[in-house]
Amino acid sequence: YEALHTFELQAPTRVIEWARGSRICVAGYGPSGGNEILQLLPPPTLQAKETQGLCPERDFKVECGGFSNRPVYSLKHVPDTSLLVTSGPPDSSLQVWQVSAEDSDVIKSVSAISTENGLGQPWAKIAATSARAPWILHGSRLNNVQITEVESKKNVYVAASRSSEELSDVAFLDCSTLLVCCAKGQLCLADTRQPQSPLEATTVPSAPCGLRWCMGVKHGPPGSDSSSQPVARLSSTGHLTLTDLRKVSEPLAWAKCSVSCPSSSAEFLSISWAPALEGCVAVSGFDGTVHVYETRSWDGSGKEAEPLFVHKGHAFGGLDGSEGPPVVTAHTWHPQKPRTLLSAASDGSLHIWDWVESRGSC
C-alpha cells in the first residue's frame, strides 16, 4: 500500500457517495429504524496532492447527521445542490434530504417522492443529474422507471414498458440518455426526448452466469459522448462483461474474477470504473475483499483474470464471528487521485486505501 487508513463507523453502511466539497455520505441500513445518515469530511490526507503519513489531521469529521426511519439502501447526491436522495425498503419511494452545514449540523428530511403503486415494490435504484435541472432517475422495475424533478416533484419522463423485470442499476449517460440494468442482466437504453418510447433491451450473455447482475458506467470528461465508454456488467458468479453501447450485440470483452465463492445473496455486488485510471474497474461484494482489474488486456474468451490489486483489509475485521466474516458492502473511487479508493464493510469498517503500482501487497 501507498497509504492505508482504517476507520470504524458506529453502524455499517452500504453506500459511500461523494457530495459537495469533497465530502462523503454514508448511511445505516438497519431494518428497525434509527438509521443515521452522515456527511463526513475526509481527513486532509485525502485532499493533499502527495500522500502524507504522519499528518496530524488523519480523522474523518462528522459534519452533519440526520435520522432515517427506513434502512438506506441507496443514497445519491444531487449535483450542484445541497440535497441528498435516498431509497430503501419497504417500498420504491424516495426521500429527499437537505444538508445545511452552515447553520446546523442536522440533515433534515424535506420531502418524499412517492411512486404510483409503490407499496410492496422493491427499493428504487437512483441516479441524479443537474444538467438541465435537478433530476432524479429512479425505478425498481422496468415498468416504473421515471425521471422526477426534485423541486417540483413532477415527472419529466416516464418510461413506457410493460415488463416487470426487476432493476439492479440505473444511470444517466447524458442529460437525454438513460441506461438501466436489469437484475437478470439485460441493458436497456432510452432517450428522454422521446417519452413513451419503449426501452430497447440488449441480450444477456448466454453462458449460465448466476442469478443477478449489476453494472458500472464510466463518465468521460464533460462534453464527451458517454455512450462511447464501455459499460461493465458483473454477475453474482463473478463473470464480467464489457459492452460497447454502439454495438450491443456482441460484448467487447469477457472475463471472470478470481473470487473463491460466488455470492449467493448478491446484495452488495458492485462494479465501478476508475475515474482517473484508464480501463480499470473495481469489483466488490463477494467477500471481504475489493479487486481492481485492468480491462484493456481482456478478450472475449471469458477466462479468469488476474487482479491488479486486492484489498483484503476488511476480511481481517469481524470481531465476533457471530455474523460470519465481513462482506464489503460498498466501494467508491476518489475522483482525482488515481489509485485511491474508499470501501466499507458489513462490520462497520470504512477504509481509505491507495495501492502501490507494482504487484505485491504490503
Place this chain on the structure above:
Amino acid sequence: LSSVSLGAGAGQDVGRSCILVSIAGKNVMLDCGMHMGYNDDRRFPDFSYITQNGRLTDFLDCVIISHFHLDHCGALPYFSEMVGYDGPIYMTHPTKAICPILLEDYRKITVDKKGETNFFTSQMIKDCMKKVVAVHLHQTVQVDEELEIKAYYAGHVLGAAMFQIKVGCESVVYTGDYNMTPDRHLGAAWIDKCRPDLLISESTYATTIRDSKRCRERDFLKKVHETVERGGKVLIPVFALGRAQELCILLETFWERMNLKAPIYFSTGLTEKANHYYKLFITWTNQKIRKTFVQRNMFEFKHIKAFDRAYADNPGPMVVFATPGMLHAGQSLQIFRKWAGNEKNMVIMPGYCVQGTVGHKILSGQRKLEMEGRQILEVKMQVEYMSFSAHADAKGIMQLIRQAEPRNVLLVHGEAKKMEFLKQKIEQEFHVNCYMPANGETTTIFTNPSIPVDISLGLLKRETAIGLLPDAKKPKLMHGTLIMKDNSFRLVSSEQALKELGLTEHQLRFTCRVHIQDPRKEHETGLRVYNHLKAILKDYSVQHLPDGSITVESILIQATAHSEDQGTKVLLVSWTYQDEELGSYLTSLLKKGLPQSTA
C-alpha cells in the same frame, strides 16, 4: 434542585476546563485549567465571576482535578495561592505526583524564557500541592457530612479519573477527559450504573471518527524506517510516561521483525523517572503492561540502550528518545540543536506543545529559530507530528451514557453548531435531556429527588384491618394526612393529625330538597318513601324512625309539607361529606318520583 454553572471555563471553549457545580446547596469546582492559546491573563479563568464578595474558601466546598494535563490543572496554583483558596483539592495519586512537575515545567518556560511576571512561583506550586488530598479509585471520600465524591478510571492518561459527586440522593458525574477504547498501556474508562442526575461529558472528539491505531503506528514506523534507511537520525522528544513506553515497544518489535541494525537510545533520566512512576502506579496501567513489568524491567529492551550525551555526535543512523517532550530545555533540545541542520534527520513530536516552546514553533512551521545569545538555528530536518492521545468519540460517549444511565447529559468542550446532531442522537436513544451550554452560561437541571415519608403505625394497622390484603403488584389507595415539620415528613390518620395540631374536627353536612307531588299527609308520604326505598335499596339499612323520618345508612330523609302548595311535599335529604356518593344517588333516585301504588 441541581444547577450547574458553567463559569469561566469549559462549555463551548476548547481551550480549558473549569466548571462550577451547585448541587443541593454545595458548590464544587471541577478542574482548574488554563487556556493554552493565550499569553496573558486570558489564559486563566475569571474567578471573580464565582462570588463577588465572599471568600472562595467559604463558597466552595471542594475542588476536584481530573488529570494532569495543563488545560485541566494549569491554573490551580494561580487559583489557590494568588486568588486565594484554602479548602480541599481532590485528585488521584498519580495526578498528585505528576501535576507539580508539569506545573513547574510550565512555570519555567513562561517566566524564565518569556520573562513574564504576573505568574505563580515554585513556592506557590508547593503550597498549592499541600492542600491536595489524594484519592483512590472507587473510594468514597466524605468531604463533609453531606457531600461525598468517588473517582472512577478514565483511561486517557496515567491517573485520569472521572468523578461522581453526591449529596443525599442527588449526584453528578464529571468525566474530565476519557477514552473508551483501551490502548497499549492504559485501559478503557469504566463506570457502574450509578444513574446520576447529570453526566457532564467532554465532547471534543464527538464529531470525529478516528483513524485506527494500527494505521498510525504503521505510518510512524514507515517514517522512522525511511529516515534510518537513508542514514538519518530520528529524535523523539517524550515526556517521561505513557506514550514513550508504547513507542518503545513498537520500535523494538519492528526492529526485531525487520532485522534492523541502527541503534535506538533512551535517555537515562527518562528511564529512572518512568520506572519510578510505574512502580508507584502500576495499578493504573493495563493488564499487559503490568504483566511485562512484573516479569522484567520495563526498559530492558534488546535493541534499545541507554543514551550517552556523546552518542549524539556519532555518525550514521539512530533513533533517540529524550526528555523533555516540548523541546523547551534539557537533553532533547541539545540533541535537536545538533541535528536540526541536516535534512536527512527527522524529529517526531508525539504530543501537544505549549506556546513558546521550540516544539510549538517548529510545529507551526517556523524554520529559523532564535536561540540563546541571538544565535539563529536553521531547521532543515523533517518535522513530523503524531498524536496518540485518546479521547472519546461519539461512539464512546454513547457507550459511557449507556453504562452510567444518567437522567440528564451535559456536553462541554465542543462547538454548539456542530453538536446539534449528537444532542438529538443522545435524546432519541436514551430519552434524556442533553444540554450544551456556552462559556459563562449557567444551566439549571431539575431533579426529582425522592422524599422519604414515615407512615404512622396506627394508620398502617387500620388500613390493613379494613380491607383486602395488600397486593405487591397493585397500588392501594389510602387516606391520610401529611405533616411536614422540621425536615421530617409523616403520614398519619386524620384524627391523629387533628389531635397533634390541636384542631377540632369539623363536620360538613349537605341538605337537599326534593319536591314530590303528593296531596296526602306528611306522615303518609314518609311511609311511601320508606317503602319505596326499602324495596329498592336491599343492600342498605333503611329504617323508619318513630318521628316519621327515614334513614338510609347515616343519611336522613324527612318529609315536610310545602309552605304554599298543599299538593306538594318537600323531602329534605341530608348527609355528611363522607356519604357524598350515597347522598347524591338517593337524591337523584327520589327526584325520579315515587311509584303510584303504595299501601
